[in-house]
Amino acid sequence: MINNGFKLAALLLLAGFLTFAVWNLREFGEPGEKADNDVVLYNAEDNTTLTLDRTAMDDFMLDHSQDGSSTDEDVLENGPSANNAVTAVVFDYRGFDTMGEATVLFAAVSGVLVSLRIALPPKEKKGGDA
Amino acid sequence: MERMSPVVRTVVKIAFAPMFAFGAYIILHGHLTPGGGFQGGAIIGSLMALYLVAFGATAWKKKLLSGLESGGLLVFIGTGILGLVSGLMFYNFLADSDIPIFNEAVPTMLGYTHSNWAPLWTGGTISVMNLAVGIEVIAGLTLIVITMGLFAFEGKEGG
């Protein structure tokens, strides 16, 4: 009975967290609407602050994902020359993460091949049994 | 693994070419439309799973698939490391360059809302990585399905 109470409490807690998260979602297509959407950057050298909209990074990605690379001289100012901004982020700006993802898939396939390799020679197994 | 009924085999035969074309489209247009290497590879991998379930798995080349998987991962990592020539890892050194691999410039249309047009021969290393990841995912998922199918059926016969 106590176990059931724990389960009910955990379920209610999870439901409460999810409802809270749903209340805090912003409207689709209106990213800068909420008042607490600003990021304040502090520069310690000359004691100034810089207030940025939190969607500034989205705007940077959208502006720079179509730029070409090698024509300009400054490396950091150039984009990956792709039309799809999501792919530009996944394969260029965050290419290292995608490499980890591909390595995880490789490790999973290697694990399956190693742990299930008993099934590879079925005839030898039958011959050994007979 | 035994074959399934003629109904299933005919349906898989009919659906094979459109599904393969759709997956290849998703992989090749990864830098233009939603999708990419993993998504298109998962589509073709599920097509391979359908084919294996319908036709049986014994005659498939595991060595070739293992080589394709390792080769895809190596091409991906090698493309990332080649970006070090320009100073950054995973730097897109092919875009807008003189090397004739996916090197066309994108016609920038910021400010226009109606179209986001670009030719297929763009993207630089993004397209190369999409192809590499697509091949790796196809080979890996097919290998998983083949191995698990063989293990399930042979293990049942043996034990």
Add this chain to the structure above:
Amino acid sequence: MVEWTTFLYDATHLMVLIGIVASALMVVKFKDLISATIALAACSLLVSLEFLILQAPDVAIAEAAVGAVLTTAIFIFAIKGSRRREEY
């Protein structure tokens, strides 16, 4: 006109969410594991529809391909290798 479209959007969204919860309950309740696997595939398909409604087509494609087809095939192979009925 705009409000009617918004109502249709919200109604579709709500029906998809209810379908996700219902198919997830079916996965837990079924004692036949093949039926539970089919219910899991239906749940994955509805989740991919939900991703499409939330405007994430990349994730929707991946979820539809992996969740609805590959997971089902692998689970059916695993069930072929063991028992079909759940017992406890």
